Amino acid sequence: MSVKIILFGRLADIAGDSVSVDNVADTDSLVDSLNKRYPQLATTKYVIAVDKQVVTKNTVLNKKSMVALLPPFSGG
Amino acid sequence: MSVKIILFGRLADIAGDSVSVDNVADTDSLVDSLNKRYPQLATTKYVIAVDKQVVTKNTVLNKKSMVALLPPFSGG
Amino acid sequence: MKERKPKNIFVQGPIAASFIADSIQKHSSKIDIGGHSIFLGQVRADKIDGKEVTSIEYTAYEDMALERMYTIREDIFKKYDLTCMHVYHSLGIVKAGEISLFVFTSSAHRKAAIDACEETVERLKAELPVWGKELLTDETYHWKENPQTP
Amino acid sequence: MKERKPKNIFVQGPIAASFIADSIQKHSSKIDIGGHSIFLGQVRADKIDGKEVTSIEYTAYEDMALERMYTIREDIFKKYDLTCMHVYHSLGIVKAGEISLFVFTSSAHRKAAIDACEETVERLKAELPVWGKELLTDETYHWKENPQTP
Numbered sequence A, B: 001m002s003v004k005i006i007l008f009g010r011l012a013d014i015a016g017d018s019v020s021v022d023n024v025a026d027t028d029s030l031v032d033s034l035n036k037r038y039p040q041l042a043t044t045k046y047v048i049a050v051d052k053q054v055v056t057k058n059t060v061l062n063k064k065s066m067v068a069l070l071p072p073f074s075g076g
Numbered sequence C, D: 001m002k003e004r005k006p007k008n009i010f011v012q013g014p015i016a017a018s019f020i021a022d023s024i025q026k027h028s029s030k031i032d033i034g035g036h037s038i039f040l041g042q043v044r045a046d047k048i049d050g051k052e053v054t055s056i057e058y059t060a061y062e063d064m065a066l067e068r069m070y071t072i073r074e075d076i077f078k079k080y081d082l083t084c085m086h087v088y089h090s091l092g093i094v095k096a097g098e099i100s101l102f103v104f105t106s107s108a109h110r111k112a113a114i115d116a117c118e119e120t121v122e123r124l125k126a127e128l129p130v131w132g133k134e135l136l137t138d139e140t141y142h143w144k145e146n147p148q149t150p
Helices: A011-014 A029-035 A040-042 B007-016 B027-037 B038-045 C016-029 C062-079 C111-125 D019-028 D062-079 D112-125
Strands: A002-005 A018-022 A047-050 A053-055 A068-072 B003-007 B016-023 B047-050 B053-055 B068-069 C008-011 C035-043 C051-060 C084-095 C097-106 C130-136 C141-143 D008-012 D035-042 D051-060 D086-093 D101-106 D130-136 D141-143
Touching: A002 A011, A002 A029, A011 A040, A011 A068, A018 A029, A029 C097, A040 A053, A047 B016, A053 C035, B003 B007, B003 B027, B003 D062, B003 D086, B007 B038, B016 B027, B027 B038, B038 C141, B047 C084, B068 D019, C008 C141, C016 C084, C016 D035, C016 D086, C035 C111, C062 C111, C084 C111, C097 C111, C141 D062, C141 D130, D019 D086, D019 D101, D035 D112, D051 D141, D062 D086, D062 D112, D086 D112, D101 D112
Parallel strands: A002 A068, B003 B068, C008 C084, D008 D086
Antiparallel strands: A002 A018, A047 A053, A047 A068, B003 B016, B047 B053, B047 B068, C035 C097, C035 D035, C051 C084, C051 C130, C084 C097, C130 C141, D035 D101, D051 D086, D051 D130, D086 D101, D130 D141
């Protein structure tokens, strides 16, 4: 399964605004795959949002999942 | 000695904006004298300021004392 | 910068939104400010014995109020790392819906601005000799009282 | 009154003092309001490695931010007795000295307005997926980070 993810802030500097990742069933495998492709991501702080909710545990993805990588917020 | 006092808010409704009181040496005797002249003052809540400072104990007055009777504040 | 002598805080009548906007605008040149906290007191059309407050007429013992405000300002500047503080209070008639108090604090960081603003509002309500006469629909009136004044 | 769907909070560029004045003015018809609390975030010309911040460019994950803001608004209205709450946040470039955040709460009594304003500011800084890119004098940049975001 291929999942499209969107990236913000400094993460977009590293990997672009959006990336498609093949053969990922859940967020853990997504992270593994991304770290291989963009080693700098492995050392950058971020959280993952699935369907606009921050997830803190490994989460199963489907092809409709909206996945976003969010670096530390700095609004206000 | 005669002392001039100024009154604010509901106290001015009772006794006017300013009152001169004769033969008072301190704030306690001032209050006694005022209560005789304006019985309604005796049942009205206020504090006394001498020279723009609220006094809570009996305070000696002189002819230059600026005495003010202040009902509960309601600014803001 | 602290002032040597008490600054006047009193304005005749209500405080206009445009006056508040001007005050905010003036701070755009102070590029070390990160946060502003503003409190506005607005005259409320309270019901009192079935009658409604149409306006409040404010009077003050001005000399004493300005001295107290000077002390409050000194205390707040000692306690919080502020860039500036502005306080304005109406005298005379302010109608329901109009603004009678404007407290404005600014700091590099929001916490100082927010805490200083709140403390200034609490202190001036409790300590400034200012009185509000609530004028009612039937042309009678009622003297307003803040909790915890001396 | 609570809204059924997320209200947009984002505005392009800085928040003008005249916009703030208009918001304040609109509340003069709400004669049950006794106090307004306002927080304004202003872009600070911080020094970073000897270079100065000239402006911040804000981006957001807008859909998620509006959903989060909806939840924050619901929580705040449950917790405090507010008449109304307005929140505006800039997107795009905001120069040092300009305003990027405007939080405005109103209530019959000051305590609710003040506490609700502060809590809303804290929550939105920690919870809204918004990013500020600090643009520096030498045309490099630095990603801003608020403490305690996830």
